[in-house]
Amino acid sequence: MQLKYHMVTIEELVPAEHFLRKLEAVVDLSFVYEETAHLYSRRYGRPPIDPVVMVKYLLLGFLYGIPSERQIEVRCADSNAFRWYLGIDLDERVPDHSTISQLRRRKPTFRKVFRRLFEEVVRQCVEKGLVSGKLVATDSTHVKANASRASEYLVEVQEEPGAYWERLDRYEEEGLAELERRTGKRRKKRTKQIKRDRRRTHKRVSRTDPEAGHMKRPGKSRGQYYLSHQTTDTDRGIITGVTVTPGDVYDSVPYLEQLEHIHRNVIPVQAAAADSAYDFPLAHRVLEEQGITFFVRPQAAHDRTNVELKRDAFSYDIEQDAYICPTGKQLRLNTLHRSASGLYWLYQADKRDCQSCPLREKCLSGNDRRGARKLEHSYFASERQRHLAHRHDADYKDALKKRQIWCEGTFAAQKWGHNLTRVLRRGLGAAEDHCLLSATALNLKRMIKWLG
Secondary structure: OOOOOOOOOHHHHOOOOOHHHHHHHHOOOOHHHHHHHHHOOOOOOOOOOOHHHHHHHHHHHHHOOOOOHHHHHHHHHHOHHHHHHHOOOOOOOOOOHHHHHHHHHHOHHHHHHHHHHHHHHHHHHHHOOOOOOOOEEEEEEEEEOOOOHHHEEEEEEEEOOOHHHHHHHHHHHHHHHHHHHHHOOOOOOOOHHHHOOOEEEEEEEEOOOOOOEEEOOOOOOOEEEEEEEEEEEOOOOEEEEEEEEEOOOOOOOOHHHHHHHHHHHHOOOOEEEEOHHHOOHHHHHHHHHOOOEEEEOOOOOOOOOOOOOOHHHOEEEOOOOEEEOOOOOEEEEEEEEEEOOEEEEEEEEOHHHHHOOOOHHHHOOOOOOOOOOEEEEEOOHHHHHHHHOOOOOHHHHHHHHHHHHHHHHHHHHHHHHOOOOEOOOOOHHHHHHHHHHHHHHHHHHHHHHHHO
C-alpha cells in the first residue's frame, strides 16, 4: 500500500455545521473547574486529565447513545469530531475508559458536577426564553437496574414516615382547630411516638444492588428498577427537573418537592399537568396554595368495603355538615383521622340508629365491632373537587394532551437514543448520574435545535 503525507489539521476535518461545533459555542463548562478544584492536588502526583475533558467524554456517550465507556473510548479514538470536541489532537491518545470508572469510584463527590451541569443547561434555556413555566408536565419512567431477579431475597423492613408525613403536621394542627370550631370538641394532639407510627412490611431486595427497587406494575416486566421522575416544560420540551428513586417508590412521593424546587429556584410555574398517579388530595391543596393550576387525570375510585351499601348510597348535606344514609339518618362529624395516606374527616352514625335499622345487614359487615357505619371524607376534598370540576373544559383536556405528548415523547427519545433503558453501574447515586446525563443530552439537543 502506497503511503502519502497529508498536511491537514483536525480543525479542517470537522465540518463547519457539525452539531459539536454548535454545542461548543453554546455551552460553557468552565464551572467544572470550580466544582472539582478540591479533588486535585497541585503539588503531588502525575498531571491529571482535564476534568472538563472527562465531563465531555461522558456527555458524548449520552448525546450519541453509546451505552458503555469502553465503546465511548473506541468512538473517540476514530472520530475526528469527537477528538476536536475533547481537544485531543490526531497524534494524542484519548482517555482510557478505566480512568472514568476509577474517577467515579475513588472520588464520588465528582458526581456533583452532573447535577450542576444539568442545572446550568436549564438555566441557559430559561435565559434564552425556551422555558416559560406556563405549563409543566410530570411523569416517571422505569430504568432497569444492573441486577437480575435471581439475586432477590425477601426482607422485612420498617417504613418510617418521610417528608409526606412531616408535611401533614401543619395541616393536622389546622384541622384540629377547625374540628373544635365545627363540633365544639378538640381531639388530643398526637404524641411524637404515635405520629411516627411504624409500619412493618416485606419487600424484595437485590443482593447485587440493594438500592434498586422491585417493580411490579401492570404491563411492565417485573424486576429490579430505578424510576426517573421528570418534569418537562411544554413550550419546547426542556426537562426542568429530575429525581431518581428506587423502582418500588410511588410516583406521588417525590412530586411536590420536585415541583416546588422548580417553582422557587428555576422558574415560577403557572400550571402543572400529571396523570392519575399524581391525583392525591394533598397535591391539590399544596399546589393551590402555591398559586399553581393543577390539571390531573382523575384517579378511579375504589370502594373496598365488603358490604352491599357502598359509599354512593350516602348523600352529603353541606348545610348540616352530615352524610344522609338511605333511611334518612345522619352520620355526624366525629373526629379528624390521620393515616399513612393523608388526613380525613370521620363521619359516624349513631349506634342506636344502626341497631334498629332494617338495612343493618346490608350496611355493616358481620365482624364489624363498632356497631355503627362510618365514612371518611378527605380533609383536602374541597380543593380536589374545585380542580376536577373543570376536567371537561377545553384547556384542561389540552393540558393533559400536552402532558402525554411531551412526557411520553421525551421518555421515548431518551430510551431510543440517550441511554435511558438501563443503568450499567450500581447504586442510587450512579442511577441519578445516569438519568441526569440523559436529560442533559436531550436538553442540549433541543436547545440547539430551537436556537437554530
